[in-house]
Amino acid sequence: MVQCEMCGAETGSPKTIKVEGAELDVCDNCSDFGTEVKTQQDTGSTSTKYSTSSSSSGGSSSSSTSSSSSRSRRSDMFDDMDEIAQDYDERVRNARETAGLSQEDLANDLNEKASLIRKIERGDMLPSDEVQEKLESELDISLTAGASPDEDEDWDGGSSTGEYTLGDVVKRKD
Numbered sequence: 001m002v003q004c005e006m007c008g009a010e011t012g013s014p015k016t017i018k019v020e021g022a023e024l025d026v027c028d029n030c031s032d033f034g035t036e037v038k039t040q041q042d043t044g045s046t047s048t049k050y051s052t053s054s055s056s057s058g059g060s061s062s063s064s065t066s067s068s069s070s071r072s073r074r075s076d077m078f079d080d081m082d083e084i085a086q087d088y089d090e091r092v093r094n095a096r097e098t099a100g101l102s103q104e105d106l107a108n109d110l111n112e113k114a115s116l117i118r119k120i121e122r123g124d125m126l127p128s129d130e131v132q133e134k135l136e137s138e139l140d141i142s143l144t145a146g147a148s149p150d151e152d153e154d155w156d157g158g159s160s161t162g163e164y165t166l167g168d169v170v171k172r173k174d
Contacts, residue, residue: 003165004026004029004030005024005165005167006026006166006170007029008165008167015036016036018034084126084132084144085145086145088126106138112134
């Protein structure tokens with residue numbers, strides 16, 4: 001039995017469909033969400049298509065490779081980006097008031113418009129990277145939020161094997 005990569009249900013005969021560029025092995029119920037991909041006659045190629053190893057070896061090492069890759073994923077461009085704090089608006093307002101500046105004074109110091117400062121302090125607008133750097137420098141604050149180390153531990157999705165499917169993460173709109 002194979003798990004559906006969309007909803008996580010056990011299926012005996014998965015169908016390969018393409019959903020927004022990604023090929024997924026899904027159950028009959030989820031096959032309506034994409035277009036069916038014609039599979040090759042060689043079924044051995046489908047068992048290693050998600051493998052991250054460069055050699056095409058047997059099925060047993062392929063499954064161990066995929067389970068180890070789920071624990072330590074490759075880094076991407078989002079790892080290098082800092083996430084802005086949820087209370088950035090309060091941080092800016094408090095630091096500005098502590099410095100004894102009005103919104104107009106701060107805007108003049110940053111060479112920005114006062115309406116931009118008002119929108120940021122209301123939380124209506126996220127500051128661009130350039131404005132964020134100016135604010136942090138001028139007010140001597142940090143607007144970035146470090147990801148808490150227990151953030152992943154709070155999530156209780158996934159199967160008992162420790163591997164996650166798309167169905168563990170995505171919420172369907174029926």
